[in-house]
Amino acid sequence: xxxxxxxxxxxxxxxxxxxxxxxxxxxxxxxxxxRRPMGAAARSRPARAAPLAERAIPWLLAAxxxxxxxxxxxxxxxTLALVSSITAVAAALALRASALxxxxxxxxxxxxxxxxxxxxxxxxxxxxxxxxxxxxxxxxSADVWSRxxxxxxxxxxxxxxxxxxxxxxxxxxxxxxxxxxxxxxAAFVGARRGxxxxxxxxxxxAFLAALTTITxxxxxxxxxxxxxxxRFSVAPWHVGPLLNPNNLAGYLNLxxxxxxxxxxxxxxxxxxxxxxxxxxTIVGVSIISSSRGGLLVLPLGLALFALLSRWRRGxxxxxxxxxxxxxxxxxxxxxxxxxxxxxxxTNRTLTEIADDNLDKLSLFRSTLPMLADHWLLGVGRGxxxxxxxxxxxxxxxxxxxxxxNFVIQWAAEWGIPAAAAALIALGVAFRxxxxxxxxxxxxxxxxxxxxxxxxxxxxxxxLEVPGVAIALTATLGALWGEAYHERPLHEAPAxxxxxxxxxxxxxxxxxxxxxxxxxALMLRFGWRDVDHDRRSLRALSEAGAAxxxxxxxxxxELRAAMLRHPGEPYFPLLGAVVALQGRSESPIPWLQRxxxxxxxxxxxxxxxxxxxxxxxxxxxxxxxxxxxxEDDRGVxxxxxxxxxxxxxxxxxIARAVPDGEAGAEMLERMATAGDRRDxxxxxxxxxxxxxxxxxxxxxxxWAAGDVLLTLLEDPSSPRCGGPExxxxxxxxxxRQIQAHAAAIEQQQESSxxxxxxxxxxxxxxxxxxEAEQLLAERCERLDNRVGCLRLRVQAAAQxxxxxxxxxxxxxxxxxxxxSLAACASAATWAGxxxxxxxxxxxxxxxxxxxxxxxxxxxxxLKLADTASQAGAHVEASNALERLLQRRGGDDPELRKRVVxxxxxxxxxxxxx
Numbered sequence: 059x060x061x062x063x064x065x066x067x068x069x070x071x072x073x074x075x076x077x078x079x080x081x082x083x084x085x086x087x088x089x090x091x092x093r094r095p096m097g098a099a100a101r102s103r104p105a106r107a108a109p110l111a112e113r114a115i116p117w118l119l120a121a122x123x124x125x126x127x128x129x130x131x132x133x134x135x136x137t138l139a140l141v142s143s144i145t146a147v148a149a150a151l152a153l154r155a156s157a158l159x160x161x162x163x164x165x166x167x168x169x170x171x172x173x174x175x176x177x178x179x180x181x182x183x184x185x186x187x188x189x190x191x192x193x194x195x196x197x198x199s200a201d202v203w204s205r206x207x208x209x210x211x212x213x214x215x216x217x218x219x220x221x222x223x224x225x226x227x228x229x230x231x232x233x234x235x236x237x238x239x240x241x242x243x244a245a246f247v248g249a250r251r252g253x254x255x256x257x258x259x260x261x262x263x264a265f266l267a268a269l270t271t272i273t274x275x276x277x278x279x280x281x282x283x284x285x286x287x288x289r290f291s292v293a294p295w296h297v298g299p300l301l302n303p304n305n306l307a308g309y310l311n312l313x314x315x316x317x318x319x320x321x322x323x324x325x326x327x328x329x330x331x332x333x334x335x336x337x338x339t340i341v342g343v344s345i346i347s348s349s350r351g352g353l354l355v356l357p358l359g360l361a362l363f364a365l366l367s368r369w370r371r372g373x374x375x376x377x378x379x380x381x382x383x384x385x386x387x388x389x390x391x392x393x394x395x396x397x398x399x400x401x402x403x404t405n406r407t408l409t410e411i412a413d414d415n416l417d418k419l420s421l422f423r424s425t426l427p428m429l430a431d432h433w434l435l436g437v438g439r440g441x442x443x444x445x446x447x448x449x450x451x452x453x454x455x456x457x458x459x460x461x462x463n464f465v466i467q468w469a470a471e472w473g474i475p476a477a478a479a480a481l482i483a484l485g486v487a488f489r490x491x492x493x494x495x496x497x498x499x500x501x502x503x504x505x506x507x508x509x510x511x512x513x514x515x516x517x518x519x520x521l522e523v524p525g526v527a528i529a530l531t532a533t534l535g536a537l538w539g540e541a542y543h544e545r546p547l548h549e550a551p552a553x554x555x556x557x558x559x560x561x562x563x564x565x566x567x568x569x570x571x572x573x574x575x576x577x578a579l580m581l582r583f584g585w586r587d588v589d590h591d592r593r594s595l596r597a598l599s600e601a602g603a604a605x606x607x608x609x610x611x612x613x614x615e616l617r618a619a620m621l622r623h624p625g626e627p628y629f630p631l632l633g634a635v636v637a638l639q640g641r642s643e644s645p646i647p648w649l650q651r652x653x654x655x656x657x658x659x660x661x662x663x664x665x666x667x668x669x670x671x672x673x674x675x676x677x678x679x680x681x682x683x684x685x686x687x688e689d690d691r692g693v694x695x696x697x698x699x700x701x702x703x704x705x706x707x708x709x710x711i712a713r714a715v716p717d718g719e720a721g722a723e724m725l726e727r728m729a730t731a732g733d734r735r736d737x738x739x740x741x742x743x744x745x746x747x748x749x750x751x752x753x754x755x756x757x758x759x760w761a762a763g764d765v766l767l768t769l770l771e772d773p774s775s776p777r778c779g780g781p782e783x784x785x786x787x788x789x790x791x792x793r794q795i796q797a798h799a800a801a802i803e804q805q806q807e808s809s810x811x812x813x814x815x816x817x818x819x820x821x822x823x824x825x826x827x828e829a830e831q832l833l834a835e836r837c838e839r840l841d842n843r844v845g846c847l848r849l850r851v852q853a854a855a856q857x858x859x860x861x862x863x864x865x866x867x868x869x870x871x872x873x874x875x876x877s878l879a880a881c882a883s884a885a886t887w888a889g890x891x892x893x894x895x896x897x898x899x900x901x902x903x904x905x906x907x908x909x910x911x912x913x914x915x916x917x918x919l920k921l922a923d924t925a926s927q928a929g930a931h932v933e934a935s936n937a938l939e940r941l942l943q944r945r946g947g948d949d950p951e952l953r954k955r956v957v958x959x960x961x962x963x964x965x966x967x968x969x970x
Contacts, residue, residue, distance in 0.1 A: 221438020264313020319503020660690020
């Protein structure tokens, strides 16, 4: 593969200029220091090999970068502990090597001081303080802590932390100390070996992430590496080490820009074709990830890279040659990645990209009151998930783990002063004039990749994933190391070598001990995160260990969880559920605390409605149902059923119905709930009100038509032509049914509802053949084919000639037989239909099919009874013997019936 020819003026491409640059940027000499002679003897002296510990540093850094992303982003505490331990050892070795070379400026650099300062501040957030002190420092946090144990009837704890989730804050402190270790290690490698090595490591790690995602997609895998089962639904081609598409796209975009810089540099560490293949793979998977933010910032990043590269070439290499071959290879790589994405894209991919959901904007608005309450010291790093429900304004049972904007996230968790100071310090340290433009083209690409990642994290938060943040920190650390610290000679000081060595080892020991101690502290107090506590306590309640004699121990577990996460609303809600089920104590205090910590909690309002209804407060219960549906559309069905159970008055039900689309859905659910002949007038009123609010609701129109058909079938109903209604009202009901069917077809042409209404109306007029013909023509194209075929079989069963029944029944069985149980159920239903018509010989055929597919005692008994009535006594005796065998042969009555059926078979003239 041809490479671009370096121009004579390109100092970072010509080795002799690079050597000169290295020597001119060494540490300044003291006034009395003699210049080292560069004679033949000095030039011929072989360079001393780096110690083994120093040679291990890049390998440890590579393990931290690649391992953190491949281990599900290191989001779980055990994997984070392992990555943090590796980083602590690597940072200790890097600090030792820097101390031996008298270059400890990494520790005194602005980025390192900022990272260490944030780590210390985060630790202070988790430190327990007297509650009286906390009331002065953060009144809002003190209020949460003071009411944390209210459902238990206990006083506030004596000590509390600024953080409202101290365990999660300890995990975050470990993360930030890990980032500090990654930075100092990458800065050392960048100073000794150049930033290209670390940039290549980040690019290779992105390629591994993309490759494993493709492999999982090709295999149709549901588990990551066949070991880890995601706790949420993951779409095909999204299963991989980074399960969230936004996190994956951000990581891959950093890899894309790093790969572009490596491809255009003249001294790459990888062959150009390898970089090109990796770049094409990363681009393709980045597009397939369907991240709108990732797709938006990637072209902007490429454009920014092109501008900076052109400006840099114009400033440092006037009149230089163009990089034609590399540019062509870059074009082919990016184009190949786009082609790969186009070939692998599915309709779901395009739908995800075109999704216009802007819920994140409401999330940003909801965070503003949280910032106002905790502006000074924050809620504690990592506590956003448990505190935010108290401020959430959008409806739904959704858990927001992060603010989806790293600036808002930092401000909410650290407080505005600390977040602003961190942003300013890091922005000043890594501005382009200080970092990117001092290095090579690879450095420019890596810096732009970092900017792109940060820009995406203004809408898609991925920096909270340690694997992503470690790659970003390593990239910036390497750029810093190359820009500010050149490679020293591998020579120990002439005097005081032992003292320098001991001091270096002490520094390394302190660094390693600090990192490992914080890891141990995290494992001791932070491993039980809020998700772990939710799942474990729910498992206990579902296993029945929370009621009766187990309530005291379960109550103690709840208390511990509420102290670990005082702002979380789930634990008092779970306490309310268990208290209501076991009737051990009043659920009201638990629900009160839940609604304090989550103002829009539909499930809490639903449970409160049940409690109020049980105490006779029906009006308040109906109002709670209304609030439940307004806060969470997912409880609409349950709320509709409860409202129908509590009253048959539409005026009372109206109190439980919210305005707008949510109310229309609830009315529709009440119109379709219950038995078809139950409360017909109420169902019809609910359906008509739902249609008035939302004419496009298909189920409401079907419910109205269903009620009208039921009233037409009832000769005593005056609404549709009963004793006092007359033919005019009957015709009016029929016109309404036809109108509802036409409206349903207009909204959803493949809906079974419209065909069902028309077929039932034909059957009502005894136009059985027309109804059967209509169903035979339309069933294949409808969304509920099985339901349509059942109605067709019913119509065929009413016809005078039986020849239409058999083909209809065969199609029903064919459509229903997704499993043996489903097939047996359909055959039993057909047999019951024939028995109702007293067509016993035909019914025996279907009962025999059902008993063969899934023999149950009920089906065997139906087969025996029907076969006996049809005169098939041999079939009846065989079925009874099978039933007797299932009962162990100890049923005298059944044995007697077997003998009788055999005797009838022998006495039959058809018997052999």
